[in-house]
Amino acid sequence: MWMMGYNDGGEFNLPDSFNGRKLRPLIPRPLPSTNNNSATTPPCLSRLHGTDFFSQYHHLAAVSEQNKMREFNTPPVVVSSRWNPTPEQLRALEDLYRRGTRTPSAEQIQHITAQLRRYGKIEGKNVFYWFQNHKARERQKRRRQMESASEENHRDIEILNRKELGASRTVFEVEETKNWAPHTNCSTLAEGSKSSCGYRMYDRWMDPIR
């Protein structure tokens, strides 16, 4: 359930526009690049040891403290039988993953668990399974992407007209308005204007065979 953040496909969303134009919601945007915890989080004096990887997640600890308090204050506490990572824990795990940790050894698991325990309840098996699941789901996601991309993509595809992609080819504009450019490869464009063939996203998608 907490892996919803990685599930990018499949859900169908309700339409947020009617008759074409979206109305202004007048809701202040949360400004995703700002940390809304930073105001309440004291500058935790974490030891500046160069060896403490996990100390950098202290700035998120306010949330878990809050949660802990709330957990204690609500009498009929329905404690989930399942581990749920705190933001700091999740953050640290993702960071480790990004930095290359895939299948941590027993010692690594113990180390990670011990370090992350200061952010909330956690066990070694949680760390173990987290890496298992994360690795598997990343791979799965990737595979699904490859599938959908390749299943229809590798036949002789008509290449879209790219005259407006920044390339300076006024010559083609007239004669190739209707018939699409026959698979122009990058080398022919490279000298003309570097911005046109700067490996743009759309070009790569539409013309993957180079």
Added chain:
Amino acid sequence: MWMMGYNDGGEFNLPDSFNGRKLRPLIPRPLPSTNNNSATTPPCLSRLHGTDFFSQYHHLAAVSEQNKMREFNTPPVVVSSRWNPTPEQLRALEDLYRRGTRTPSAEQIQHITAQLRRYGKIEGKNVFYWFQNHKARERQKRRRQMESASEENHRDIEILNRKELGASRTVFEVEETKNWAPHTNCSTLAEGSKSSCGYRMYDRWMDPIR
């Protein structure tokens, strides 16, 4: 560096910036006699989802007619540099998204583009970017939604944005995460084996000597 709509003169552009602020090019499009009218477009039937998907947006075509008229009535047309979907186009795209289209293949992009051209000017890259953006922003919206909901419910599910992560990142931990002491001490692994009943895989990983 941002692309200017149709000014593809490339190498001898006069400076468009003033005081560092780039000004809008507002260069009238050449309009190379491209008939983007719907009359000449053959009614290629869409088979994206098994039916003529795109024929249902004709009832919105009045708007595009209006646009076309305006285009013809004001000779020094200053055409916007960026594509703006007509209501029918937007509706069709949203419907496709709702029906599950997320990352259309090149062929799908072409097909969609061809079909939507009868409602107004459109290119493959527009379709491509539209799905990219729409998918990303729906996900973003959902994530933000989940975030705020989880804050209320004190469930720390949110995926935190990574900007602050990068800002507070320090560079000394890579070694530590990768080189840990190779000696295994099973006595420290007691925690994992506590609940070994449902976690055999984990136990085997953590304590292979059994």
Added chain:
DNA sequence: GCAAATTAATGATTTATTCAAG
């Protein structure tokens, strides 16, 4: 009512990831 100013939405680009092939 109306433009100028402001703000939100969104099209288009750039950057940072991921897996896995070599």
Added chain:
DNA sequence: CTTGAATAAATCATTAATTTGC
């Protein structure tokens, strides 16, 4: 370990929607 493929996230830039002062 390096790199190719292909994004998805982040960001930039522009357009529309709205507000505001007259």
